[in-house]
Amino acid sequence: MRFIEDGPAIPDNLLLARDEGRVMFFCGAGVSRAKAGLDDFYGLADCVLNKLHVSAEHITRKVLAEAREIGSRTGASGLISADRIFGLLEREFTESDIEAAVSNALKPKEKVDLSAHQIMLDLATTAEGKVNLVTTNFDRLFEATLKQTGTKNIKNIQPHHLSDVFGEEAFDGIVHLHGIVSENYDCAEGDGFILSSSEFGRAYLTEGWATAFFREILSQYVVVFIGYGADDPPVQYLLEALNKKEGQLTEVYAFQEGVEHEAIGKWVHKGVDAIAYDNRDKHKALWDTLALWAKRAKSPENWYQEIIDIAKPGPEAVKPFQRGQVAHVVSTLEGARKLSEGDDFLPAEWLCAFDPYQRYAQPGKIMADYTAGEFIDPFKLYGLDSDETPQQIDPDDFNKKREVPDAAWDAFTMSKDDRQNLQDHNLPAFRGYWAKAPGLLSPRLRYLGLWLGKVANQPAAVWWAAKQQGIHPDIQQNIQREFIRNSKVVLPIFRIAWGYLFEFWFSNRTEYNNFSYDWNYLKTTIDKDGWSNQSLREYAVLKRPFFKIKQDIRHNKKPPVYNKVPSLTDMLGVEVEYPEQVHDIQISDEWL
Secondary structure, eight states: OOSSTTSOOOOHHHHHHHHTTOEEEEEOHHHHHHSSOOOOHHHHHHHHHHHTTOOTTSHHHHHHHHHHHHHHHHSOTTSSOHHHHHHHHTTTSOHHHHHHHHHHHHOOOTTOOOHHHHHHHHHHBOTTSOBEEEEOOOSOHHHHHHHHHTOOOOOEEOGGGGGGTSSSSOOOEEEETTOEEOTTSSSEETTOOOOSHHHHHIIIIISOHHHHHHHHHHHHOEEEEESOOTTOHHHHHHHHTSOGGGOSOOSEEEEEESOHHHHHHHHGGGTOEEEEEOOHHHHHHHHHHHHHHHHHHHOHHHHHHHHHHHTTTOGGGSOHHHHHHHHHHHTSHHHHHHHHSSSSOOOTTHHHHHOHHHHTOOOEEEEETTEEEEEEOHHHHHOOTTSOOOOOOOTTOTTOOOOOOTTOOOTTSOOHHHHHTOOGGGSOOSSSHHHHSOOOOOHHHHHHHHHHHHTTTSHHHHHHHTTSSOOOHHHHHHHHHHHHHTTTTSOHHHHHHHHHHHHHHHHTOOTTOOOHHHHHHHHHHHHHHOOOHHHHHHHHHHHOOEEEEEOOGGGOSSOOOTTSOOOHHHHOEEEEEOOOOSSOOOOOGGGO
């Protein structure tokens, strides 16, 4: 789902996992660089070299220049990692001198912009007020943000306290995985910085405490990397130090600048799902998206209502990314509940956006008195930003149909979350009441059914339902209940139209039903047992004419307009069908 039109598409399961407090945010140098203006790893190295008065001919200067030049020329950063540069410095400078230079280089300007850090803290704070955040940055900008907002009691967790993180209580605090600068920005606090190759090796390989910590995080949380490149030293060590025998990583995401296929290519071999974004204008698309995500994180229910309010003019009046937001809302239990509440609800035209068979329907012209009229492409009216763009086909070729992609979102099918909460009454049974009746809908689908009942007196609802082979009996009761409750305002034409639909669905005479077996059984019964009152009744049922629902070709591209009283043929067509008799069964005179 996209929060802004040109922003990154955040997976629904990641949004929901954050709502449930199951996401751990890893913040890299890009977070401190975004608004606060601190240097990246190479910039930090350059600044440290200056503070240590390293000569222009020194090997570290040459290596740093070469690293930047290779990255600029090839587009492949990290071929010479910054930790190796600091490793070279250790040959001639003491650890305390290097750490003092690093600390001084990280000191922020007065009135530094902490908005990026506030966004990350908002995202990392669960509904219970616990903070799920890890940073490999040495600066104290997260602490400064908390101080600025007057927030207290947030733990500052340093490497030597990592063993205390996973106790009886849930994770809560800001982990500075590679150390943190002192409050005066004059030295490293505690056990120092993880800065050079040797220190990375100790943390991730020989002693392995950072690897053990990350492995524990992966076992309990969905991980999101923000502010890292795929080849940054922290990422390299975090991911590649894990034992490959543990298998592919699952539920690990990284925001990566660039076009989608390139972004994915940078992370896929690490087992990480890349979320691509456009880096123009100082990564504006990313930070605008994260800011809106943080707003949603504070109150998902209020955000759901805001999206529903935006969508009330109908799917044609909003953009594809906004339809995608509505799709996300109705994909969640709370969002579907919001959809069904109150009396000011989304119009029935949204059924066309919820249904992939309508979004990918054949384009063509609306007919007026069988005269060609306006050209309609349903995908342009109802398509989601996450939908695969359909192939272009000749609108006059009625034999060519658009294929619905397997991955196309469908509001009316059970999602993974729907299935996880199923109970016995949602499933068919071998005997008893649930053997005769269909199982109850999942809670989310039940809310969608309540909404459909409320919009059943709109032409688009009948128009959409006429294309279906049936809807759940509980939803049919919702419609009848709403018609009883609002009998004075529901127009007779809607009661008539739904009456035809209910009768059609009840007769079970659909193209998917094969009645040859019923005829075979009846023929066998008569041949063996002769005619009886029972076989006569079964014969009458099989021979009985029935109503068939279809749609007039003039109106099958989009639903009729809501602001006028529709005719029955605007919404559906009704024909009388006579069943085909499979066997020549002769009725004897005494039973005729």
